[in-house]
Amino acid sequence: MVAGEASGDMYGADVARRLFRLFSGCRIYGLGGQRMREAGVELEGDISRIAVVGPFEVISYLGKLYRVFRRLAERIEREPPSAAVLIDFPDFNLRLAKRIKDAGAPIIYYISPQVWAWRQGRLSQIQRLVDKMLVIFPFEEQIYREAGIPVEFVGHPLVDMVCASKSKEEFCQDHQLDPRKPIVALLPGSRRKEVRYILPTLCKTVDLIVIQKPDTQFVLPMAPGLEKRLLENMIGARPITVVMDETYNAIRYSRAAIVASGTATLETALLGAPEVIVYRISRATWFLGKLLLKVRLFGIVNIILGEEVVPELFQNKMTPEEVSRTALALMDDVWLQSRIRGNYEKLRRQLGKGNVAERVAESVSELMGKHL
Structure with a gap:
């Protein structure tokens, strides 16, 4: 499971908890932050040290990003996963997806790259690498369906999460x-x-x-x-x-x-x-x-x-x-x-009716079943 930003860390942690309940004794490793670590994910890198805001700003972080990428790639080769959940963070995740594909693991991409805003050329790359795209905005479903990519609108995870806890x-x-x-x-x-x-x-x-x-x-x-x-x-x-x-x-x-x-x-x-x-x-x-x-x-x-x-x-x-x-x-x-x-x-x-993490976990389970 790989998330590169604070929001992806939050969504990933929720999915990880569902997967642990669904698959007793399973292990999840990857990239994330504090929330994914607390959920039980074994982190090969911490996003708080690598999060950046633009293509020019990323230059100063290239060394750190490369080291994290290399650690993940080596672990994927050493311990091929039964499935991979990639969360947004497309410049990193689509490169990592090639290594995961070579290891024979099915890939679920949860939270689409913003191909509707820029870099629509990524659709052909996604079609080659991703087994299923799970989108969180309703207008994204048609984009992927027209590109021939298996897709499901699962709703937005914030619908389940956002509420006040005090008066x-x-x-x-x-x-x-x-x-x-x-x-x-x-x-x-x-x-x-x-x-x-x-x-x-x-x-x-x-x-x-x-x-x-x-x-x-x-x-x-x-x-x-x-x-x-x-x-x-x-x-x-x-x-x-x-x-x-x-x-x-x-x-x-x-x-x-x-x-x-x-x-x-x-x-x-x-x-x-x-x-x-x-x-x-x-x-x-x-x-x-x-x-x-x-x-x-x-x-x-x-x-x-x-x-x-x-x-x-x-x-x-x-x-x-x-x-x-x-x-x-x-x-x-x-x-x-x-x-x-x-x-x-x-x-x-x-934004959907909720229960998003459960739907993501079920999609992972279904995809793993097809690849057994």
């Missing part, structure tokens, strides 16, 4: 917050480089919001794999409360959320918090992306719904002034809040 009063009491005052959630990303690009602007945004609304409280849910010291050094003396292991509570009880583009934007939508999606990467990566990407919208919430339901502020548009103006509107404009939440309900209906 607002309990959450606020635990973090010395006032439940009567507005809360704004800040989610600057799950990777160190993302945080370095995004959090400084969010800190300046906080300064501007406080001028307009002095009673606003700010919470920053820390992503697994990040260091609290990194965040605190950037935050300084600002009134931002860093919380750990309570991302969903922090979002659920926020009046508005400022969220780095990625999985967290979908989590925010499922929790019902009006959000503005932000992102910044290096100029070179942004320029290359603009040339290659085939999408009009960038936030996955908006892509699924086919329109800009929640505001997107990317790259040069992501200024403290614009982000604060947008966040204040999300906090105060009741009509805007109602429109966004109504669209969130449409989004939820498109």
